[in-house]
Amino acid sequence: MNALEIYVLNTGQADTTIIRTPCKNIIIIDAYRPAKMAYLLNQIAPEGKISQLILTHPHLDHYLAASKLLMDFHVRKVTVAPFWHYAGSAGYHAIINRVHAQQISLRFLAGYERNYPDGGSYPDFSKEVCLELLGPPNDIVRNLRDSKAFNPNHLSIITRLIYGKFSMVFAGDAQMENWAYYDREGMLEDECKVLKAAHHGSSRGTQWERLERLSPNLVIVSSDPESGHNLPDLIGSATFLGYDISANSRTVALTADTGTIKITIDKPDTGRFVTVCYGDAPGDSTIPDIEHPLRKTDWSVILRKKIQA
Numbered sequence: 001m002n003a004l005e006i007y008v009l010n011t012g013q014a015d016t017t018i019i020r021t022p023c024k025n026i027i028i029i030d031a032y033r034p035a036k037m038a039y040l041l042n043q044i045a046p047e048g049k050i051s052q053l054i055l056t057h058p059h060l061d062h063y064l065a066a067s068k069l070l071m072d073f074h075v076r077k078v079t080v081a082p083f084w085h086y087a088g089s090a091g092y093h094a095i096i097n098r099v100h101a102q103q104i105s106l107r108f109l110a111g112y113e114r115n116y117p118d119g120g121s122y123p124d125f126s127k128e129v130c131l132e133l134l135g136p137p138n139d140i141v142r143n144l145r146d147s148k149a150f151n152p153n154h155l156s157i158i159t160r161l162i163y164g165k166f167s168m169v170f171a172g173d174a175q176m177e178n179w180a181y182y183d184r185e186g187m188l189e190d191e192c193k194v195l196k197a198a199h200h201g202s203s204r205g206t207q208w209e210r211l212e213r214l215s216p217n218l219v220i221v222s223s224d225p226e227s228g229h230n231l232p233d234l235i236g237s238a239t240f241l242g243y244d245i246s247a248n249s250r251t252v253a254l255t256a257d258t259g260t261i262k263i264t265i266d267k268p269d270t271g272r273f274v275t276v277c278y279g280d281a282p283g284d285s286t287i288p289d290i291e292h293p294l295r296k297t298d299w300s301v302i303l304r305k306k307i308q309a
Contacts, residue, residue, distance in 0.1 A: 009260050023119070027053075035285035067091070
């Protein structure tokens with residue numbers, strides 16, 4: 001059987017993850033840097049078929065490449081946040097319109113969804129790759145809006161990928177209120193092996209309690225502190241430094257340092273995974289062929305710069 005492969009692309013302060021399942025189904029979570037995405041997809045999915053595209057919320061750094069992706073590849077299913085609570089940009093509306101025009105299956109997710117990309121249903125296929133999608137319920141979004149505390153990041157879909165004893169959580173730009181709701185519902189209690197940190201390492205998306213509860217061996221922060229966006233912020237950087245040095249089995253990696261990260265799981269019954277990185281810059285249109293061991297991020301240097309700024 002083929003391995004499960006997860007590529008977290010280096011896109012600067014933006015998000016793109018491409019997953020290839022053991023049956024070679026392709027799932028994409030957020031879409032940015034169209035040329036880099038196309039380059040990788042042509043390597044791992046030369047037939048041009050995408051099983052599912054998940055756009056976590058209507059912010060440009062999460063959907064910029066979606067229109068190009070829909071144009072150049074055959075996408076079977078699109079899942080988006082319940083964006084009717086937020087008007088969104090003309091570009092985001094154009095994506096929704098394109099999905100309709102191409103008669104692609106479209107789901108506005110405000111709640112829970114579980115599916116098995118390689119086929120089957122629970123419990124017969126409980127050992128196969130499973131995707132759990134957690135979308136913001138309408139009442140939570142409405143309450144935030146009524147209290148004037150709402151912002152589009154609250155629409156973020158959180159994705160949990162499970163394969164045997166391996167699990168990874170992709171947090172989108174989820175905020176504290178999102179995490180609190182899922183805690184109350186008991187939906188994110190299990191530990192995970194890898195966490196794609198929320199909101200590029202901001203303090204509103206990443207708290208120490210969250211890291212301790214999920215207890216990932218690897219945390220990936222998709223951002224570039226030198227890009228002028230100021231993320232990860234001061235508190236987020238301090239949190240990552242503390243978590244990184246709290247145990248030898250823990251690593252917090254910043255994509256600006258590592259380039260694109262590839263995670264491979266070929267023995268799901270053990271939960272073990274292998275990571276490599278490629279050292280590409282955010283604006284590169286290709287990904288180098290040479291694989292490197294995962295590079296270390298010096299969070300003490302990043303934190304020092306934040307304090308001095």
